[in-house]
Amino acid sequence: MTAKQDAPRLSDLMPWSVAPLRLGRSWVMGPDPAALRARWNALVAAEDAAVRERLFRPSRARTLHSAVGQLPGQATPTGRLARADGPCPEPVRVLHGPFDRQWLLPDQRLIDAARPELWRVADGRQLFAVECGQLPQVPGPAVVCSALLPDGRSPAGRPGRIRPLYRRPGGCEPNLAPGLSGLLARRLDRPVEPVHVLAWIVAAAHHSPDGCTVPLTADPAVWDSGVALGERLLWLQTHGGYSPGGGAGERPRMPGGRRPYVRAALPARGLPDTIGYDPEDEALLLGGGRISPVPPGAWEFHAGGVRVLEEWFAQRTGGGAETEPPEPGSLAALRPTSWPQEWTSELLELITVLALLAELAPRGEELRQRTADGPAIGRVELRAAGIVPAPAAARRPASVLDHHEEGPEGQFVLL
Template identity: 60%
Template sequence: MRTGHGGPGLRRTGEDGSVAARRAATAKATDAATGRGRATTTTTDSPGSPDSPDSLELDELMPWSVRPLRTGRSWVAGPDPAALRARWERLAAAEGAEQERLFRPSRSRTPHTAVAALPGRSATGAGTSTGAGAAVGTGRFAREPGACPDPVRILHGPFDEQWLLPDHRLIDAARPELWRVSDERQLFAVEHGYVPQAQATGLAPAPALSVTHLLPDGHSPAGRPGRIRPLYRRPGATDPNLAPGLLAVVRARLDPEATPEAVLAWALAAAVPTPAGCRVPLPADTEVWAAGVELGEELVRLRLRGARGGERPRLPGGRRPYVRAALPARPPGIAYDAEAEALVIGEGRISPVPAAAWEFTVSGVRVLELWFGRRAAAAVGAVPEGADADGLDAVGARGWTPEWTSELLELITVLALLDGVRPRREALAARLEGAGASLISREELRAAGVLPVPASARRPASVLGHQEEGPEGQFALL
């Protein structure tokens, strides 16, 4: 038995009718008619490697990025929305010095700070996907806390779907520009933290990027947190967050029907982590592009977990994990029984669990152990290091919930399926780094006006047409 933690889309079709095959056929016909598709850079020096001078920084493909959220206090987010509501009610009922202590003031936020409402969260909000639920007040919390806002789903790190109290008065740096563009058509790409030791063993099980339809907080389990890159700069899937002119080059050279989603899919499949951030080789070969986009679309489908009308990930019959023995209310730890392919959680047991799912890591950290540890702590009201034992982090604990068991089964499934496409990722990397590989060169991108990326593309777009409530009920047109 191997011990573990001890503390509390898009459709794929068959080979002949695949999306990749159709793209390749279309692109080949275009190449034959126009003479495009010829290699711009051909070398025996691994042109697709991250060290290649023609390999692009992710920052050059998707130039607008936002820093990770910074809550300033751990109790505003967590895996149990009921606990968040209980914490908010406890804080709202407290007064004076007790409320101040529970709040855990920072330089950015105290109970007496007046701030603007998060986009979509005021009575006149724009109605983004993160804006469902009761309006949130903008008066000072100590004076008029208002009603508890409905917690919203967020992605905490690469795989942990948690909840957040969307009250701007409680969050040091909520990144309103992300909330402003978050809607039912938005996707977010998030870079994983770079950990040199995790890269020393070769291609990591996880891609270098995460993609999500949820609002991501940009947390990294290890290493420096990556930046958050929305696919679109405005609501309604308008104004793609791509370098100006890039999509035109991709359509001219690789696929006349390429979309912003296809560029994101390629980046997800081909991005390589480096100490300076992700780098993305842009191929000149239409078949390589088509194969990478199809792979990236499969990765997107798995990461969205059935959202946006897609199918929920499922393992083949006989390999689907089931609860064989009920999980305890307060699990003491987690272990993996390799011989039985089972997760052992106290007296509870889940199987079959592929070894690849248990060993799946991001930035050198085992995903299942980290996910379990957070919920084991929340189940008993354990507080983070440095927090008060009788603070809000300890409020609302109600043991292990049935929802967490369902989420754990789904996470095991996603990790196993992601590991299953690793051979395709390795094959794509080999094609990009092969002796005959070719990339679209920086010279061509400069000639097309794609590089250098203008400074305006790195700034958020103005979002006109609706009011947002500012501090103390004032309004502003954005």
């Protein structure tokens, strides 16, 4: 067996995983929270049952008469949507795909499969590892992390699984194979915290025909380098939501002379219909708008099989890789008709994150080479130690009994 064949899979190291969210209707998520509120208001303003049903777009999983409970942590009504007339559920920030921070109406009545087990453990201590889909010959990370609840979708390619770092709220019970941290601590002769393992995963993981593979080094110096790189990646991917040492840190920023700025304003009316890149001036072109400097690494950054900046732009102007243009008169057609200032701020931050991630790519390649050339901890050793395969209980969500959740029609449920 070769070292590559013996390398553990991500599923070996983080046993509990959850499938991507399945919305069932595109209008419940979007990049503009005001548009989501307008869609909700249009739905509840429809007094005719047939009109409301057409706007809602029922599915096998959800209709206007579905009886479902609240999502954990969300104070939304639980009455049937057929008679709903209250205010819009407050939109929450989520991660759409690998790098697109959008908004979602967190109402389980609207979502076919909202994955309440994820919402139950989402808090200020949680980090989510998301496997990225891959297309042949297209570069991109194998795993990205988010402090926001991710939908797990992949713009192109097969969606991956979502793996919370902790199985319970408050940073309790790490989602790691039982015994893994102890074995690593003994072999590497240093303390190994759950976030160190996640940092190593983000830095060292790569795509393989068998899924996401995470080689483990037995060299303490290589481990330290990988964890340091991974913590930097975590900080960038979470937009400062994670920082080494705990808590939220400063948001990523480029050095003074390299920060991207708007050099030519976007149109005051309407949405830009094209996006392009001027490599000579390192400028991002959005219709008549112009942002620079934008390093080539930011423009060329791919994830989930697509160029990130192009997909981000398409999600706001004409539908991305996974979506079709909305039908006239549908709720999804209620969207901004001009470019909000908030999108410019978000775009500048995304450019910064992608540029800094691209600068770290050579360090990632060096780490993978050093790991391949040095001593390793493979599946054979993990199996001999009783760590692989993980017990069935570690692959299921933990029971969370310390809070109430409202069930259908206002009833309380016990978990």
